[in-house]
Amino acid sequence: APAAVTIAAAPGAPRLDWQSRGDGVAVGIGGGDALAAALLSRMCGGGFVADQVPIASASLSRVHAVATAAIRDAVSGLWPQDPDDWTAAAAPPGSDVWRVAVVVGAVSDSFDIGVRPPPPAVVDSGDWPRRLRARLDDLALPVRVVLHEGSIAVRTARRLTIGDVIPIATAHEVGVRVGTLCLARGRIAGTPEDAPRVEIVAKGSR
Numbered sequence: 001a002p003a004a005v006t007i008a009a010a011p012g013a014p015r016l017d018w019q020s021r022g023d024g025v026a027v028g029i030g031g032g033d034a035l036a037a038a039l040l041s042r043m044c045g046g047g048f049v050a051d052q053v054p055i056a057s058a059s060l061s062r063v064h065a066v067a068t069a070a071i072r073d074a075v076s077g078l079w080p081q082d083p084d085d086w087t088a089a090a091a092p093p094g095s096d097v098w099r100v101a102v103v104v105g106a107v108s109d110s111f112d113i114g115v116r117p118p119p120p121a122v123v124d125s126g127d128w129p130r131r132l133r134a135r136l137d138d139l140a141l142p143v144r145v146v147l148h149e150g151s152i153a154v155r156t157a158r159r160l161t162i163g164d165v166i167p168i169a170t171a172h173e174v175g176v177r178v179g180t181l182c183l184a185r186g187r188i189a190g191t192p193e194d195a196p197r198v199e200i201v202a203k204g205s206r
Helices: 031-042 058-076 128-137 154-160
Strands: 004-009 017-020 026-031 087-089 096-104 107-116 144-146 172-180 181-189 199-202
Touching: 026 058, 031 058, 031 096, 058 107, 096 181, 172 199
Parallel strands: none
Antiparallel strands: 004 096, 017 026, 017 087, 026 107, 096 107, 144 172, 172 181, 181 199
């Protein structure tokens, strides 16, 4: 059957049957008698109509309990936990209540649903300085060794050809830099494989 659902803030202070869990989640549900009656009628082989079952029927109460349990479990899915950890509770302060209007076929009804989410979790931050330092220490920074920084005339740069030599003036020591920060000073040191290496000789800028 075609169905339509609309949700709005519940007017006034509807009477709700509340249940709560150990983690502080609470759900209150009220209404839904007409839909429960229509479901019972359909289960008994009749039509989907809501006016054929006495409101005090035990069978109606069982169907209504199944419907409200389904709503409770749907709300509970927002904060998964032990599904059997529900107990009857008093209405908690500060809960939001909505009126959910439901139309299925020719049956119109509504549920009032109140929800109190769990309290905010307390985060233990005792070890955060060490963990933050460890993360920062593991960051990879691009390091460059600066042999020479200078300028050259445009006309000279345009005339460069393969084999030309550009003279550079460099000190015995070179800067080891991360971005614009001079991390250390070093000197070019040869190796048995004749591959250049930089030997750190001082920390700080130059």
